Amino acid sequence: MNKRRVRFAPSPTGPLHMGGVRTALYNYLYAKQAGGDFIIRIEDTDSQRFVPGAEEYIIESLLWCGIIPDEGVDENGKVVETPSERHPHAPYRQSQRKGIYRKYAEQLIANGYAYYAFDSAEELTALRQEAESKKETFTYNYKTRESLKNSLTLSKEECEERIANDSNWTIRFKVPENRVIKMHDLIRGDIEVNSNTLDDKVLWKRADELPTYHLANIVDDHLMEITEVIRGEEWLPSLPLHYLLYEAFGWQDVQPQFAHLSLLLKPDGKGKLSKRDGDRLGFPVFPLKWVNDQGEVSRGYREDGYYSGAFVNILALLGWNPGTEQEIFSMDQLIDSFSLDRVVKSGARFNPDKAKWFNKEYLRAQSKEDLAKQFRALEGEKLANFSDSYIADVCEVIRERAHFITEFWALSSYFFVAPQEYDSAVVAKFWKDEIKVHIPIIRDLVKAIEVFDNQSIDKVLHDYILGNSLPMGKIMNSLRLCLVGASNGPSVADIVAIIGKDEFVTRVDNAIEKLQ
RNA sequence: GGUGGGUUCGUCUAACGGUUAGGACUCAAGAUUUUCAUUCUUGCAAUAGGGGUUCGAUUCCCCUACCCACUACCA
Numbered sequence: 252m253n254k255r256r257v258r259f260a261p262s263p264t265g266p267l268h269m270g271g272v273r274t275a276l277y278n279y280l281y282a283k284q285a286g287g288d289f290i291i292r293i294e295d296t297d298s299q300r301f302v303p304g305a306e307e308y309i310i311e312s313l314l315w316c317g318i319i320p321d322e323g324v325d326e327n328g329k330v331v332e333t334p335s336e337r338h339p340h341a342p343y344r345q346s347q348r349k350g351i352y353r354k355y356a357e358q359l360i361a362n363g364y365a366y367y368a369f370d371s372a373e374e375l376t377a378l379r380q381e382a383e384s385k386k387e388t389f390t391y392n393y394k395t396r397e398s399l400k401n402s403l404t405l406s407k408e409e410c411e412e413r414i415a416n417d418s419n420w421t422i423r424f425k426v427p428e429n430r431v432i433k434m435h436d437l438i439r440g441d442i443e444v445n446s447n448t449l450d451d452k453v454l455w456k457r458a459d460e461l462p463t464y465h466l467a468n469i470v471d472d473h474l475m476e477i478t479e480v481i482r483g484e485e486w487l488p489s490l491p492l493h494y495l496l497y498e499a500f501g502w503q504d505v506q507p508q509f510a511h512l513s514l515l516l517k518p519d520g521k522g523k524l525s526k527r528d529g530d531r532l533g534f535p536v537f538p539l540k541w542v543n544d545q546g547e548v549s550r551g552y553r554e555d556g557y558y559s560g561a562f563v564n565i566l567a568l569l570g571w572n573p574g575t576e577q578e579i580f581s582m583d584q585l586i587d588s589f590s591l592d593r594v595v596k597s598g599a600r601f602n603p604d605k606a607k608w609f610n611k612e613y614l615r616a617q618s619k620e621d622l623a624k625q626f627r628a629l630e631g632e633k634l635a636n637f638s639d640s641y642i643a644d645v646c647e648v649i650r651e652r653a654h655f656i657t658e659f660w661a662l663s664s665y666f667f668v669a670p671q672e673y674d675s676a677v678v679a680k681f682w683k684d685e686i687k688v689h690i691p692i693i694r695d696l697v698k699a700i701e702v703f704d705n706q707s708i709d710k711v712l713h714d715y716i717l718g719n720s721l722p723m724g725k726i727m728n729s730l731r732l733c734l735v736g737a738s739n740g741p742s743v744a745d746i747v748a749i750i751g752k753d754e755f756v757t758r759v760d761n762a763i764e765k766l767q
Numbered sequence: 768g769g770u771g772g773g774u775u776c777g778u779c780u781a782a783c784g785g786u787u788a789g790g791a792c793u794c795a796a797g798a799u800u801u802u803c804a805u806u807c808u809u810g811c812a813a814u815a816g817g818g819g820u821u822c823g824a825u826u827c828c829c830c831u832a833c834c835c836a837c838u839a840c841c842a
Contacts, residue, residue, distance in 0.1 A: 488837040727801030739803040
């Protein structure tokens with residue numbers, strides 16, 4: 252089998268949606284498993300919808316996820332513009348390839364597979380509205396093309412005149428009449444469509460001298476020797492056209508195979524996942540934070556504290572499963588296990604709770620030293636006076652209670668700042684006369700410990716409490732109140748061991764003084 | 768409206784003619800614990816509906832319903 256070559260071909264019209272990341276991921280996994288190439292191509296043939304920064308955002312997103320292109324993007328994350336050994340098909344931006352498409356469109360005309368169409372956008376809109384008022388749909392196809400203004404109906408002279416002088420004509424594909432098009436999808440199996448349901452799609456526009464998606468896509472996939480097209484379900488309706496196009500070019504023997512992925516659906520209600528759902532339900536729909544030209548901010552998985560590995564893992568299992576009960580996969584494991592025939596046909600609702608769970612699993616799998624580095628990177632100024640090993644010890648005792656590194660400060664601030672206030676409910680519950688008389692005694696016992704680690708601290712506390720038949724919970728929570736100011740956190744012995752003997756004594760004395 | 772795709776616990780999914788329909792997330796209960804959390808145990812919860820085919824259908828076929836996509840000189 253030839254080397255597999257797949258591509259991800261986004262349109263730079265905005266930030267990349269997590270569904271788009273999933274499409275890129277599946278392409279990448281497929282390619283890497285087969286030892287093939289993953290290619291990036293920028294489909295910017297719509298000059299109207301171009302959004303500055305979107306292309307960079309898309310590439311940065313993929314790189315963050317560990318989806319590294321083999322071709323189309325260089326080491327610096329830039330889309331390649333000039334051919335080289337590694338990037339032989341440059342440029343990879345369709346706007347920079349505009350010169351190559353017209354001749355392919357004209358080749359189709361020469362062979363009778365396409366024609367020039369001179370109808371203005373306004374005329375067509377009028378026809379559509381007219382049809383709509385009669386509860387019909389206007390379609391530019393075998394039924395109507397004979398009565399419209401195109402090179403099939405106009406004289407040769409008039410056509411030549413219009414081609415030369417008009418600037419608004421297009422080239423349309425001439426869909427053959429009454430043909431059953433038999434197609435195959437790697438995920439969905441065999442599909443048949445009658446060509447009469449199709450319309451004569453515009454392939455090329457004189458106005459901006461740019462191809463439409465359909466032409467550019469087929470030409471570039473062929474030129475770039477793409478072997479599998481793995482794309483979103485929204486493209487399934489145009490698959491018959493694409494088959495016809497490959498046939499018209501005479502490329503059907505080498506055309507790629509297709510796989511159409513189902514869409515990501517919103518967590519509740521109807522429809523596909525959209526930016527609004529994220530805002531409404533409080534989770535990101537984009538991999539990275541994005542600020543649009545209005546200044547509106549869309550949160551990103553990265554900025555929300557998700558690990559890229561967790562994010563990739565979440566996406567991988569949304570519409571694919573390994574057939575085993577394994578749920579946690581590294582990128583390498585995904586590459587090993589992935590297969591298109593285990594991709595689910597139906598749409599997958601995104602579940603934010605499960606996403607959090609995945610991140611928690613990734614968080615817990617990290618070493619305390621790694622967590623400490625991340626914690627310091629996030630809260631640098633607050634942690635400036637503390638050593639790496641101190642922070643690592645804190646991370647070790649709080650990691651079980653967090654989903655995100657971004658929660659660490661809220662969960663551990665008392666390790667770095669002594670409590671200024673004491674939770675009144677906890678005070679009322681535990682700071683009673685019969686309990687607090689023991690606190691100074693315990694303070695002195697702990698102060699006397701020579702090997703100051705959590706085990707010996709724990710032993711001293713237990714020996715005293717049990718030896719005097721005191722209530723464990725009340726004593727421990729009183730001590731916790733002194734150290735934390737509240738009633739939560741790891742075991743008292745762990746806290747004492749981390750903050751150290753001097754700090755322990757200081758905090759206990761402070762509490763005794765302030766609480767009386 | 769037309770065309771195409773889809774339909775298993777609330778959600779992600781497994782079971783590719785024979786299982787008490789399995790797992791995970793969420794939720795609930797219990798156990799452990801010095802609090803919170805963790806951990807452990809248990810529980811709740813599904814084959815859209817109707818016809819076939821078959822000894823036997825979640826699985827194959829048909830119909831209906833519902834959902835999704837497409838129906839642009841956008842991708």
